[in-house]
Amino acid sequence: MSAADTAEYRIAHLRDRLASEDIAELGIRIEQRGTSVMLYGTVASDDCRAEILRIAREELAGLPLREDLVVVCADAPDHPEELS
Amino acid sequence: MIRVAAVGDIHLGPGSAGTLRPAFESLHEQADLLLLAGDLTRHGTAEEGEVVAGEVAGLGIPVVAVLGNHDYQSDQEAEVAAALDRVGVTVLEGEGTVLNIRGARVGVAGTKGFGGGFAGRSGGEFGEPEMKDFIRYTRRCADGLRKSLTMLAEADCAVRIALTHYAPVPDTLAGEPLEIYPFLGSYLLAEAVDEGGADLAVHGHAHMGTEHGMTSEGVRVRNVAQPVIGRAFAVYHLPVHAGGAAAGGGGVKAGADAVGAH
Numbered sequence: 001m002s003a004a005d006t007a008e009y010r011i012a013h014l015r016d017r018l019a020s021e022d023i024a025e026l027g028i029r030i031e032q033r034g035t036s037v038m039l040y041g042t043v044a045s046d047d048c049r050a051e052i053l054r055i056a057r058e059e060l061a062g063l064p065l066r067e068d069l070v071v072v073c074a075d076a077p078d079h080p081e082e083l084s
Numbered sequence: 085m086i087r088v089a090a091v092g093d094i095h096l097g098p099g100s101a102g103t104l105r106p107a108f109e110s111l112h113e114q115a116d117l118l119l120l121a122g123d124l125t126r127h128g129t130a131e132e133g134e135v136v137a138g139e140v141a142g143l144g145i146p147v148v149a150v151l152g153n154h155d156y157q158s159d160q161e162a163e164v165a166a167a168l169d170r171v172g173v174t175v176l177e178g179e180g181t182v183l184n185i186r187g188a189r190v191g192v193a194g195t196k197g198f199g200g201g202f203a204g205r206s207g208g209e210f211g212e213p214e215m216k217d218f219i220r221y222t223r224r225c226a227d228g229l230r231k232s233l234t235m236l237a238e239a240d241c242a243v244r245i246a247l248t249h250y251a252p253v254p255d256t257l258a259g260e261p262l263e264i265y266p267f268l269g270s271y272l273l274a275e276a277v278d279e280g281g282a283d284l285a286v287h288g289h290a291h292m293g294t295e296h297g298m299t300s301e302g303v304r305v306r307n308v309a310q311p312v313i314g315r316a317f318a319v320y321h322l323p324v325h326a327g328g329a330a331a332g333g334g335g336v337k338a339g340a341d342a343v344g345a346h
Contacts, residue, residue: 022127023126024095024126024127024154024157027093027291027292027309027311028291029261029292041291041292041311042291042310042311042314043311044094044095044096044100044103044126045099045100045103047099072310072311072314073314073315073316074103074104074106074107074310074315074316075107075315075316076107076110076111076114076315076316076317077114077313077315077316077317077318077319079319080087080114080319080320080321081318081319081320081321082321083283083284083304083320083321083322083323084323
């Protein structure tokens with residue numbers, strides 16, 4: 001089987017690693033898009049983002065990787081929601 | 085009017101101490117209480133619990149929390165809860181607490197909750213013992229929530245809020261893959277909210293979900309997972325029902341008037 005053929009298993013293994021290793025990240029999406037793999041979602045910090053990408057590159061070596069991981073905003077809100 | 089601040093899924097650890105504190109410093113100017121909707125830590129260690137406690141200590145308003153699945157990861161959930169308790173945070177699991185906010189009795193009923201899925205597409209108590217245990221655990225969480233909300237009504241609360249980590253409705257999961265909905269929440273929680281009665285239901289857990297939802301009986305549901313609200317916290321203004329205000333004024337420390345529901 002080629003790397004692309006086994007991509008779905010490798011993505012599943014990546015999910016397992018992200019959940020079980022120190023990063024403990026379960027909140028991002030990892031999807032096969034054509035021949036590449038897309039990671040996206042919101043993470044807690046720049047360090048988390050870097051660690052997720054490091055593990056992903058290791059686990060998915062040989063597969064083109066695209067990512068759109070953003071770091072969560074920790075600013076106070078500028079307005080409340082009025083609930084009647 | 086009661087001003088409710090809420091956030092979940094802040095996933096703090098030793099490296100992230102101080103991340104939310106700047107926003108929290110002025111929280112007392114924007115809100116009367118802060119709700120924490122679970123997944124306060126990354127791995128649920130006692131050390132991470134101390135980081136969370138430092139982040140929410142001395143805010144000048146009551147803080148009420150439930151734990152989330154991440155807070156159970158290291159089997160140290162009791163230590164995480166104890167760290168929060170030491171700085172005055174009321175941690176709820178199958179119980180409620182009554183706060184006296186400017187003369188109004190505000191009740192918060194809390195449980196972590198669990199999964200199982202939503203009406204018509206949910207797991208049931210059938211087959212292997214593991215499957216039965218899964219659903220029975222969710223049912224116990226929901227029963228605790230229902231009883232707590234009922235007791236808050238009997239305690240003459242003018243405003244009642246249901247606080248969970250797992251989602252009571254699928255509305256606020258929109259954006260998550262449909263296949264994982266049974267791991268994100270359960271209709272049993274919504275049924276408990278509707279039967280017990282509440283003015284607002286707040287949850288976290290679903291990072292890719294959306295903020296707004298509603299139960300079948302019209303209770304507003306808000307997913308306050310930090311990645312969803314995109315801020316350090318969200319603020320909701322809730323009206324106080326006429327006739328529900330209690331005599332007396334001044335804030336009562338969170339947890340001073342706790343009611344159990346076991």
